[in-house]
Amino acid sequence: MKKYLGLAVLMFFNLFLPAIGAAESDYTFNLSETEKKPYHFGGYVEFKPVLFGLNRDAAFYKLRYYNDPQGQTLSEVNGRVQLEGSYEKDIYRLYVKTNTDLKYSDPAGSSERSVFYEAYGSLKPSSSLKIDTGKKTLKWGKGYAWSPVAFVDRPKDPDEPELAMEGFIAGTMDYIRSFEGPLKTFSFTPVALPVYDHINDEFGNSNHLNFAGRFYFLLYDTDIDLMFMTGGSRPDRYGIDFSRNITTNFEVHGEYAYIRNARKTVLDTVGNVRQVEADAQSYLVGIRHLTTFDLTTVIEYYHNGAGFSDDERRNFLAFVDRAYNLYQTSGKTTSLNSAKSMADGAYGRAGSGENYLYVRLSQKEPFDLLYFTPSLTWMVNLDDWSYSLTPELLYTGFTNWELRLKTAFLVGGRSTEFGEKQNDYRIEFRVGYYF
Amino acid sequence: MLKIIVAVLSLLVALPVYALDGDALLKKIDRNLNPESFEMYRKLINVEPDGKKKEYTLFSMKKGTDKIAALFLAPASEKGRSTLRLGENMWLYIPNVGKPIRITSLQSVIGGVFNNSDILQLDYSAEYDVEKVEEKGGEYLLYLKAKTKTVAYDRLKIWADKGKLLPTKIECLTEANMLIKTLYFKDHKDFGEGLVRPAVIETDSPLYKGYKSIMIYAKIKKRTFKDEVFTLTFMPNLESLR
Numbered sequence: 001m002k003k004y005l006g007l008a009v010l011m012f013f014n015l016f017l018p019a020i021g022a023a024e025s026d027y028t029f030n031l032s033e034t035e036k037k038p039y040h041f042g043g044y045v046e047f048k049p050v051l052f053g054l055n056r057d058a059a060f061y062k063l064r065y066y067n068d069p070q071g072q073t074l075s076e077v078n079g080r081v082q083l084e085g086s087y088e089k090d091i092y093r094l095y096v097k098t099n100t101d102l103k104y105s106d107p108a109g110s111s112e113r114s115v116f117y118e119a120y121g122s123l124k125p126s127s128s129l130k131i132d133t134g135k136k137t138l139k140w141g142k143g144y145a146w147s148p149v150a151f152v153d154r155p156k157d158p159d160e161p162e163l164a165m166e167g168f169i170a171g172t173m174d175y176i177r178s179f180e181g182p183l184k185t186f187s188f189t190p191v192a193l194p195v196y197d198h199i200n201d202e203f204g205n206s207n208h209l210n211f212a213g214r215f216y217f218l219l220y221d222t223d224i225d226l227m228f229m230t231g232g233s234r235p236d237r238y239g240i241d242f243s244r245n246i247t248t249n250f251e252v253h254g255e256y257a258y259i260r261n262a263r264k265t266v267l268d269t270v271g272n273v274r275q276v277e278a279d280a281q282s283y284l285v286g287i288r289h290l291t292t293f294d295l296t297t298v299i300e301y302y303h304n305g306a307g308f309s310d311d312e313r314r315n316f317l318a319f320v321d322r323a324y325n326l327y328q329t330s331g332k333t334t335s336l337n338s339a340k341s342m343a344d345g346a347y348g349r350a351g352s353g354e355n356y357l358y359v360r361l362s363q364k365e366p367f368d369l370l371y372f373t374p375s376l377t378w379m380v381n382l383d384d385w386s387y388s389l390t391p392e393l394l395y396t397g398f399t400n401w402e403l404r405l406k407t408a409f410l411v412g413g414r415s416t417e418f419g420e421k422q423n424d425y426r427i428e429f430r431v432g433y434y435f
Numbered sequence: 436m437l438k439i440i441v442a443v444l445s446l447l448v449a450l451p452v453y454a455l456d457g458d459a460l461l462k463k464i465d466r467n468l469n470p471e472s473f474e475m476y477r478k479l480i481n482v483e484p485d486g487k488k489k490e491y492t493l494f495s496m497k498k499g500t501d502k503i504a505a506l507f508l509a510p511a512s513e514k515g516r517s518t519l520r521l522g523e524n525m526w527l528y529i530p531n532v533g534k535p536i537r538i539t540s541l542q543s544v545i546g547g548v549f550n551n552s553d554i555l556q557l558d559y560s561a562e563y564d565v566e567k568v569e570e571k572g573g574e575y576l577l578y579l580k581a582k583t584k585t586v587a588y589d590r591l592k593i594w595a596d597k598g599k600l601l602p603t604k605i606e607c608l609t610e611a612n613m614l615i616k617t618l619y620f621k622d623h624k625d626f627g628e629g630l631v632r633p634a635v636i637e638t639d640s641p642l643y644k645g646y647k648s649i650m651i652y653a654k655i656k657k658r659t660f661k662d663e664v665f666t667l668t669f670m671p672n673l674e675s676l677r
Contacts, residue, residue, distance in 0.1 A: 027478075029476075042511055093675070124675060142534075162532050163531065178665070216668060218521070223537070248587075290541065365546060370481065370483055397489070400511050434511040
């Protein structure tokens, strides 16, 4: 059985790529492979066809397609090109990473968006000190699917937590010290983040120079970070995270963020909009475990103190229903546009609820199939018990190629987070090539 | 009488002082394999039963008994990844993910027979105690037991050449003496500065029937590093040390 399954998987991938296997030869190590050049150029290209199974009764379907009804399914072809380059001389380094997303679907047509993900200059006078200026991602936090303490990053997509993200324009510094004893490492990363017209203006309120910082300690074999952010573009916030191996194959991690005067826009039962402002506490606890047979389990519980309660979400979804009915009877789109703007701003974001459970199981190289990793991800909104279930097959056996077949099923009743998403299911096949 | 005394003293000096001291013998083997602090380049090759190969090139640096880091230079899909080991703590940094995550010694960041502890190998004497030493013809056979439960393999059996005091074969075993993998040390090469050691380590495992992995060493050079290099915060910057 194992043999036939292995054969089937190999045949499946060989449909898409010619055999790249090479005859065994002597093992050589050409020293020219180790020579360092002052410059580097590389990149990644991706082709990703996606089939969406639409949920035509869902609120988010109505919001998007109220004037353009679709069939049962919708196909889309996506492409991505990422280019990166660097130049290094003495203590100076320049680094640039661009990202271009291409999308084609019928009948919407094609779209393209290109941005610099990162573009910064570095000055590294010693191994203890580094100063960066420019556009950069910082990726704070220890959480896998969510990171409430990632104060100066864009929100992570829990469906794709390992993807590269666009940074913000900032000035940062890393100062590192090592010690003997229980405290082995200390580092401090201060950040200055300006928000003005055309500079990080999507971060928050404009005309503010924000300051953030992270203190890192490796103390008693535990990673601990303390972080803060202040400045006016977003409410002030403070956080702490940790990560530690309890045993060799069992890691625990956690994050806690305290946000002062967090603001959110909510609706009451009749659809009146109001701003709510209150201190919020968000936290995450998680584990990562590896068995002797290479099954990795990641489990995380996330409480989003600034998220929408079940009632707040229901009020919003009821508002969408009323707006849609109004459009159908009168053709008026004012309410729908207002709902759309609230969906884009917050209600439509992944992880916009209050309590979530995330479970990911990935089995490395089952049945002796090298470089093959099947996985299953289950993400549950614990307030309404709707969930997404995502099986995935990953193969990385061809040098520089990555092949991923991924399906996501969204399950939930009416007025639940996943039950009101635009899709019932999604199937995607991703072919990526690094160069 | 004087001749007899001189002869006896000569014999005593000629006898290896570590003959009965397994731990001293293991320390000598460690130093013959690598300087205490050094940099090196390695190529790792995973060979599948059908002969298909996948290769990785790494730049590594080690300091003292508990600090080692490795940076992937090739292939392009792995370039920029780095791993760090600080005593019993291990982390993996993936540029896209953007932050180091904790990993374990038994995991493998590259797939295949080599796992993280093989790639981030500290001195054997830092992780193992010698339980006993046997003499087998021209070789010593050292029986090693892990000092702590966090070490990847509970037991090692090291066959070492008596003259060169370098390993020829290492068996990695569980507590119950089940074989996990075997490392074969081959192709002695002069790396300069008096370091002559095997340039190739080949491994196979009953857990990966038909597969084998090879590690080829190059440019092993003594080098001292600041402690700050072996920190989480420095992981994205390891390339600057080349």
